Ligand SMILES: Nc1ncnc2c1ncn2[C@@H]1O[C@H](COP(=O)(O)OP(=O)(O)O)[C@@H](O)[C@H]1O
């Protein structure tokens with residue numbers, strides 16, 4: 001988790017003139033922002049704005065076609081940087097093995113030893129109320145349980161920053177609530193949170209600041225209260241009124 | 247040969263566990279199981295590696311693997327024969343007309359089936375898992391055991407299909423084994439020989455055992471698939 005005094009801290013993250021083109025089409029263009037070491041940033045924007053793309057670029061799953069993504073510690077490899085981050089996808093990919101084994105597998109990928117890995121995995125399941133399901137095959141868990149397991153897996157990795165891509169879009173209200181609680185847990189434990197959502201109520205509940213994307217461009221980076229009371233761009237205002245198509 | 251209904255005699259041979267019959271069945275199982283084990287050990291990681299890595303000639307490797315799935319057993323037998331015959335490059339090993347030669351020939355037959363299936367299944371799974379595994383810090387090489395394990399039920403079905411092919415083929419084992427009584431005689435070659443010699447009961451008895459074996463293999467493959475779908479999602 002984040003410790004500002006650490007000499008090798010991952011954050012702040014500086015994104016400058018970031019662009020991503022695919023087959024001659026510009027999907028992201030001139031994106032600039034800085035993420036400080038604490039807080040919850042919510043990514044908002046209509047469908048297809050580039051929210052998922054932006055997070056995958058920051059997480060190192062895609063390579064930018066222009067611009068830079070600079071973590072505070074320079075010169076480290078993508079693989080090394082990614083080890084200190086975690087990402088929870090809209091539909092988590094879980095392995096065809098038990099819940100506990102899924103978390104242990106993730107820890108072993110990061111070189112955590114067996115005994116330590118077992119302890120950390122059990123702690124993570126416990127924290128997310130999944131201990132009774134530890135031996136249950138992960139793929140037969142309900143959607144909400146699967147997402148909690150994905151969060152537990154991310155928790156066990158102790159990331160400095162957590163990306164969440166519309167983690168509740170397929171979930172019912174109760175499961176959504178537990179994901180929101182989990183986001184708070186990560187935040188309290190000092191993990192930097194970056195999350196996209198299309199649920200404005202959820203954005204209001206969770207956001208410290210908002211990144212507003214539209215058509216591949218970053219139109220706003222604004223503190224949450226400002227964004228929801230007085231959006232700076234006409235597009236954001238239209239978006240908040242519900243006038244922009246998702 | 248005793249007169250009478252060849253079916254009745256065949257059943258009698260099976261029920262009395264005739265030593266000749268048991269010897270032939272035993273050797274068949276030993277040769278085919280060994281061949282399938284070797285083919286799986288080599289073919290599963292090979293297929294997975296082809297699925298995950300991009301290299302020059304990869305397209306040809308995939309097409310070649312798929313084409314080799316239909317390799318006629320007699321051709322596989324001929325290739326191994328040329329390799330192992332006295333004048334061949336490995337002639338000094340003296341393996342021709344031994345069970346080892348039969349294992350080599352059947353491995354050659356089964357390997358493409360297992361590797362091609364592994365390539366296909368692992369490639370599909372990688373498509374689904376790639377971002378998650380990369381996010382968790384897995385390299386492609388490290389992903390191979392993860393993916394093979396997650397594909398285990400589809401792969402077992404393929405390995406069983408490979409065993410079906412190995413235990414039912416005649417051409418390859420006949421050419422490299424020579425159907426020597428008590429040494430390299432297996433079910434399929436014995437059936438061919440005994441039928442042509444007119445010893446129908448033994449041929450029939452072996453035919454029944456072979457049929458049961460192949461049915462058992464297919465039923466197992468089916469049950470494993472169903473079980474996996476229900477229990478693991
Ligand atoms: N891997 C990809 N290849 C090509 N186009 C993509 C890819 N991923 C996303 N896109 C396109 O990029 C745009 C932004 O997508 P995305 O980031 O998923 O939007 P959002 O998450 O904001 O809804 C969309 O027009 C989408 O079709």
Ligand SMILES: [Mg+2]
Pocket residue numbers: 051052053165166
């Ligand atoms: Mg998206």
